[in-house]
Amino acid sequence: MLRSNKRAKVRQLGSVASIGIDAQGQRVPLALATDVPVGAVVHACHERTIDVGLAELGLEGLDRDSLEPLLTYCAERRCEADAATCPGCRRRTEQQGLATFDDYVARHREIVVGDGAIRLLGRGEGIVQVASIAAAEKSWAGEEYWFWARRVLRKLRHGIRRANIAGASFAEAGETPAVILMEPQLPDNVGMVARAMANFGLDDLRLIAPRDGWPNEKARIAASGANYVIDDARAFASLDTAVGDLNWLAATTARQRDLRKPVMTPLDAVVEMRRRVAAGERCGVLFGRERSGLETSEVANADALIMIPVNSRFASLNLAQAVLILGYEWMRGSDAQSLGRVTTYEQPLERGLYMGDDRPATKQELIGFFEHIEGELEQAGFFNPSHKRATVVRNLRTMFSRMGATDQEIRTLRGIVATLVKGKGRARKPSS
Numbered sequence: 001m002l003r004s005n006k007r008a009k010v011r012q013l014g015s016v017a018s019i020g021i022d023a024q025g026q027r028v029p030l031a032l033a034t035d036v037p038v039g040a041v042v043h044a045c046h047e048r049t050i051d052v053g054l055a056e057l058g059l060e061g062l063d064r065d066s067l068e069p070l071l072t073y074c075a076e077r078r079c080e081a082d083a084a085t086c087p088g089c090r091r092r093t094e095q096q097g098l099a100t101f102d103d104y105v106a107r108h109r110e111i112v113v114g115d116g117a118i119r120l121l122g123r124g125e126g127i128v129q130v131a132s133i134a135a136a137e138k139s140w141a142g143e144e145y146w147f148w149a150r151r152v153l154r155k156l157r158h159g160i161r162r163a164n165i166a167g168a169s170f171a172e173a174g175e176t177p178a179v180i181l182m183e184p185q186l187p188d189n190v191g192m193v194a195r196a197m198a199n200f201g202l203d204d205l206r207l208i209a210p211r212d213g214w215p216n217e218k219a220r221i222a223a224s225g226a227n228y229v230i231d232d233a234r235a236f237a238s239l240d241t242a243v244g245d246l247n248w249l250a251a252t253t254a255r256q257r258d259l260r261k262p263v264m265t266p267l268d269a270v271v272e273m274r275r276r277v278a279a280g281e282r283c284g285v286l287f288g289r290e291r292s293g294l295e296t297s298e299v300a301n302a303d304a305l306i307m308i309p310v311n312s313r314f315a316s317l318n319l320a321q322a323v324l325i326l327g328y329e330w331m332r333g334s335d336a337q338s339l340g341r342v343t344t345y346e347q348p349l350e351r352g353l354y355m356g357d358d359r360p361a362t363k364q365e366l367i368g369f370f371e372h373i374e375g376e377l378e379q380a381g382f383f384n385p386s387h388k389r390a391t392v393v394r395n396l397r398t399m400f401s402r403m404g405a406t407d408q409e410i411r412t413l414r415g416i417v418a419t420l421v422k423g424k425g426r427a428r429k430p431s432s
Contacts, residue, residue, distance in 0.1 A: 019084050027084040031070055032061055038074050039086025039145045046148040049217045068156060074149035090142040104140040177273050178204040178284035179323055180242055185211045185290050191222025192320035198226035200327030205233040206242045247281035251294055251302035252322055254315040262304040266329040269306045274333060290319055358406040365410045370397055372414055376421050
């Protein structure tokens with residue numbers, strides 16, 4: 001908490017109205033006339049999107065218009081001139097001279113890990129609670145809030161990157177299986193799942209207790225334009241509420257489970273889901289946590305198990321890969337699939353040789369080429385001994401016929417023969 005009685009007024013700078021002193025005696029830049037550090041505002045708008053972050057902060061007078069000067073203050077590191085730092089900012093860690101995690105531990109009296117079973121003792125003051133040692137090792141140095149502020153400032157001024165990309169659901173509600181993620185940890189993974197879904201026509205994304213909340217700006221960025229999947233995604237508090245409207249549910253797993261349930265490959269599951277969707281049923285596929293997958297008690301709620309054929313010695317797939325494989329199998333059975341992108345000015349491609357605007361050469365064009373090259377080879381004395389001429393000609397015609405040349409390729413070949421015989425440009429041979 002900030003000690004407001006020690007707050008020192010500084011020059012008015014947009015939404016940065018004052019400098020406060022926190023419990024550790026550090027000078028802190030504050031937003032408006034509150035005890036909220038500037039870094040806390042930057043953090044909320046960066047992690048929760050601008051509008052959601054502002055709503056959750058609920059600071060009177062802080063809106064999009066008054067946010068810009070505050071972000072500018074942080075982005076340009078004007079706090080240096082005020083000799084102030086925010087809690088959780090890397091500038092404070094640097095100011096304190098903490099170069100390693102050991103230095104961080106030594107600065108505190110105690111660091112409590114998780115439920116308190118592990119405690120790291122230091123020589124300093126204060127007690128810090130962390131979720132795990134791994135998390136503390138990753139976050140102890142603080143975030144570069146000035147860099148985050150530049151990102152948020154860019155979005156405030158120019159809008160969200162790729163926000164102008166229009167998208168629409170591939171099918172009507174219930175016509176594609178729901179993709180259900182159990183307690184996803186990283187927003188980036190959710191975004192990559194959304195991108196994989198959009199690639200293969202899956203529209204219904206459901207999140208069960210996402211760790212970093214929902215909606216999340218990082219997920220939108222990672223989705224690389226799959227905005228409609230992100231915008232329509234729904235968050236649920238429990239597995240039961242997430243699957244309540246479904247008639248059939250499959251759970252993905254890489255581990256064998258001692259459950260009497262059908263075991264399917266992705267293709268098997270897609271065939272079953274297409275049959276059920278055609279009968280008016282709604283289907284879904286449940287994917288596990290990034291770190292530990294699904295608990296057996298969660299898998300027990302499914303009607304079937306999906307196991308992807310993999311190398312038995314390395315069976316772990318990341319979340320987006322697993323969704324992508326299932327989506328690929330789903331799209332293979334759809335009449336709306338396309339080989340690659342099709343823009344306004346392009347036609348869908350078909351499997352096989354791509355001809356573009358060319359056409360296969362006619363037999364007349366092919367025979368004309370044969371007569372041309374055979375005549376020039378005859379003039380050059382190629383057919384020697386002469387009694388093997390018929391065999392060589394047959395082999396040449398077989399070879400060139402096998403290539404399935406286009407009309408343009410036949411013209412190119414004839415041009416090559418003519419250039420070899422007569423030369424071209426300055427290399428043209430004198431006529432005999």
